[in-house]
Amino acid sequence: MFRRANGEDKKGMPSIEETRAPEPDSGPPVDPQVAAAHWRKTSNLMWIMLAIWFVAGFAVHLFAPSLNGVRFLGFPLGFYMAAQGSLIIFVVSLFWFAHAQNKVDEEFGVQED
């Protein structure tokens, strides 16, 4: 949006013009109530992601000594989780997050156009 107002970013300027512009020019105003609802949903998604982060990043590895009793393709499971399992969870959840957050933005009509 703020590039569009400015023509294009061919000249590459993210330009201050829009920040200096009077408020009404800085895009169609978003209704404060919509903004608040959008932020609530965004925050919920944030907490879900933080929970995934905490479980895959820390909680699972607390049990590494006992998980190591299980073998999987020759890997002790506790070692596998730290070396690969959690990493896969991180990557997949990030792509999911990008998708989910876009959905949230579109639901409230606050996505970039």
Next chain:
Amino acid sequence: MSGAAKPKDPFIASLGKIYAGYTGGFAAFVIILAILEQFGVPSRLLGYAFVFLTIAVYAYIGIISRTQAVSEYYVAGRRVPAIYNGMATGSDWMSAASFIGMAGSLYAGGYGALAFVLGWTGGYLLVAILLAPYLRKFGQYTVPDFLGARFGGNLARSVGVVVLITASFVYVVAQIVGVGIITQRFLDVSFGVAVFVGLAGILVCSMLGGMRAVTWTQVAQYIVLIIAYLLPAILMSVQVTGVPIPQLMYGFALERITELEGGFRAAGQTVLAHTAPFVTPAGAFSMPAAINFFALIFCLMVGTAALPHILMRYFTTPSVREARVSVAWSLFFIFLLYFTAPAYAAFAKLEIYQNVIGARIADLPAWVENWRLMSPYGVPWINITDRNGDGIVQLAELAIHPDVVVLATPEIAGLPYVIAGLVAAGGLAAALSTADGLLLALANALSHDVYYKMIDPKAPTKRRLIIARTLLIAVAIIAAYTAGSIGADILFLVAWAFSIAAAGLFAALVMGVWYKRTTNVAAVSGMVVGYVVTFGYLLWSEFAGFSFVQLFGAKDQILAAARQVQALAGSTDAAKAAAAALLANADAVRDGALAWLGGLIPGMPTDTVVLRGRVTARLWGINNISGGIFGVPLAFLTIYVVSQVTKAPSQAMQDFVESIRIPRGGVRLADRREAVE
């Protein structure tokens, strides 16, 4: 961005072709060198070819990407597509520490070193969820720009700059050490000279084109480094298991390692179990090992989300949406290397355990001699000393410095020399790309935040870019000088950088976006508290560990520390005399004045250990590479508490925060003086 507002940029549209051609060219280059090797071209020349030709290509990209436009220089014109920004971030991120250091640490430390693997990936969740989209929406040039605009101007900006400079400088020194290690071995020059050769390569990439040149060079460097990392791992996997998927097959290598370890133990030798979590070399459960494991993961993750050279990469995407997707791509490209590193380490270890231990010293191949050259740490990279004089290599007689495992493994595994050259080119790409990103972050902070925003806001564009380039060279030379004269453990320096950035910047950035009531005073005091506590702790515990334990330690730990000081070869005479005096009068020694604080957690006493040739202190048993664990929570707490007792931010500021949170629309700056033209 609507379709209409986004005309097809011919350069962006042809990126796929450009980099596909580049990758093909690189593959052809490697194949040609492999053929030349078969025809007997000396390996020294192959080493030169790899080092010089790859640097020449990066330099070429750097030169054709030169620019005079400010926004091209600082944020690559904000038109880097998500996937390419992901690759560029990948190589910006994966430094000498990831490429050279990590598999080596895994080799030496087994499970314990997986903290690096976890910590350096999981942090991207924090980047994507908490910061990147909002900083992109804010849409200016640097991280201190955000601090300045959100927290009332130059004070917050300057504190941000100080933290940024400290963290990035420590980090860049580590990268230059990495560059030095590689060029030293493959060009056969001294470490000091090697550092400056590498530096020339770094500068030529970033100086003319700033962020634009760095971005496109980094994509090229990513391609080289990922090929260079995967190929030897695949070849070793084929050698050992017959299947070219190292990431799946190293389970069997792990099983075999465990068997061999059993054999060593049966023969009465001590060996750290490779896959066992939280144990001492003797095999007992160790609480400090567990606590340090989690503390390190925490610091590395939070540090990821606070390092300015990474955050500023997300300023270059065309939109908020692309910034988010770009974080996911970044992590994917990083993941490709990180989930291979443990495989690399396992195959290397198996190779050594099977074919080197127990071999006759007289029969060992040439690589032992090749790598017996002196490292900057004062010990040879690889050393075999026949202590019992039986002419056979025992486990305890082989010393390999972790930083050399990756570089030496292709030779150890008997792969063609061209693979060793390829790995060197990859390591160089990793170190150069990170050094580029860091130097740019440093120079931008000085030229944009200090010079332009604070000293001379009316400076014309041309002068600003000249200043930016001059500062880039100056910072690079200072960093190279420091690297050449100090030379230190790569992983350790890098971990420090993470802790410093985490404690100094993370809380203020996150609270600035997520907690509207955060006030200027609160943010500044939070940054200062986090930075001072963490950096202070790092310096004090590392360089004056004995005095630290005298204040925070109980009597027993103080006496133990005194004994360590006495026994340590590197202690000064004065320190030894002081320790001796203390021990001579041991009955008079009392608990430190703050021993109650140091002994707050049962089972985790404040003590000292001998690391890196120094007696270093550990508050609550936590190694100082995880020093951020103290600073980060304190910074959050300070910001929250001070925000409660200071006057709430103005309505204009609250509107500003609102406008950052929503992808649509422009950003409303509370203070227009904070805007960038």
